[in-house]
Amino acid sequence: MAVAGMPVGFGRMPMAVGVALALFLLPVGGAFAEPKPTVAQAKKKLEKLNDQADKVVEKYNQAGEKLKKARKKYRTLNGDLTRQNATVAGLRQELVTMAVSSYQLGGVSGWESMINQPDPGTLLSGLAAVDQMSASRARSLGAFDEANKLLRVSRDKAKEALAEADKTRDELAAEKAKAEKMVKAQTKLLRELGTFQSGNPNSTGIQYNGPASGNARAALAFAFAQVGKPYQYGGTGPGGWDCSGLVQASWRSGGVSLPRTTWEQWSWGASRKVSISELQAGDLIFSEGLGHVSLYAGNGKIVHAPQTGDVVKVVPLSAYGRRLVGAVRP
Structure with missing residues (x-):
């Protein structure tokens, strides 16, 4: 005899099979859904998140400060490089001018004209001028060589500083991503608890009346x-x-x-x-x-x-x- 309200054919079904079928027909997730966290559990989780967020945010701030310092260092070194370039360019022009002057004076023929001077005083004066020119040329060449060395050093330092700035920028981006993820989790929990405060960016605050001086x-x-x-x-x-x-x-x-x-x-x-x-x-x-x-x-x-x-x-x-x-x- 069939039980009222039950489809035909279920009347003689063994009890174990019936129970199994009934469980099978339950809505998915209905009886087995995980219970929603209690307010106490949510607050505990939030407290843990806040503690973690403190450290994440300070790492983000640290990366930001590191990037500022790296950029400042690069700007300083790049300024040195620009000035050193100008120094080298000036010395190079000086050497070019000196070389042109030497060519116009005639090189060996210049020596010949001085040696053939009948007046010994004129000869001595000419030799002194040549000697002075040689010394000046040697100093200019030495200064140019030294300036070029310094230029290479400045260029290398500037490149290193730029690479350091690029690296710290990447570090900052990584820390920012962590901070954003943490903020999202905190915000979600706070909204669930109904305690999220957006604040007022234009707040004028309150007056301090404490004991400080x-x-x-x-x-x-x-x-x-x-x-x-x-x-x-x-x-x-x-x-x-x-x-x-x-x-x-x-x-x-x-x-x-x-x-x-x-x-x-x-x-x-x-x-x-x-x-x-x-x-x-x-x-x-x-x-x-x-x-x-x-x-x-x-x-x-x-x-x-x-x-x-x-x-x-x-x-x-x-x-x-x-x-x-x-x-x-x-």
Whole structure:
């Protein structure tokens, strides 16, 4: 007897076969789709991505600085090469003029006319002139030869510098590709969590009213004026910042010239390090691995450009979210 609602022919089917068939008829992926990550899992993944992104962005910044230095070196050496070319060209013209003059004087016939002079004084004067001409010619030839050697050295150095610039440009492109991939992954997660902040490139920030004074106060006033602007990897303002770009620009307003990247800033401050327990407003605070830097604002707060999908903000130091390695006082 057939069961109601079941096609004819299923009534006497063995139970195992029926179950197998039922499973086969289930929509593909319906019962076996992987569960969507929980908010906690997504946040944990984002935290890991942010930590990786810090290092990737600083490598990108480092490659950018390396390219700038390589280009500057090439421009300097190429300028030397241009000047050396001009020197060689001038000496070459001098030698050509001298050779033409010698030809016009008549070479051997010139000697004959001097030797046949009846006046001994005229003969001595003529010999002195020839001797002087020979010495001058020797000096010119020597200068020309030396200038040519220097020209070859300058040309080789310029070629090496150009090759170095090309190599660092390729390094920069590779690091940029990594950074773009990381930013894409961060953005996707943040949008899924509903926490992505685009920021306002024209934000006028907030006023600094902390305990800093002097240069540190000027640096923090600048940093606070950037609050609300978006984090942007490789950003050096004015519409977006990364962590080291913000710190560098802030202290530039305070009259102190800092290097561009976190690694360089940490190295620059080798003799200026202070412990976290002795922080003063304006100090640079570095995370473990040197992937992130912030400015201590005083009263237990920091101002920084956190990561992709966030904005320049002021937060408690206790909410920093990264393990700290130390601080530097400009």
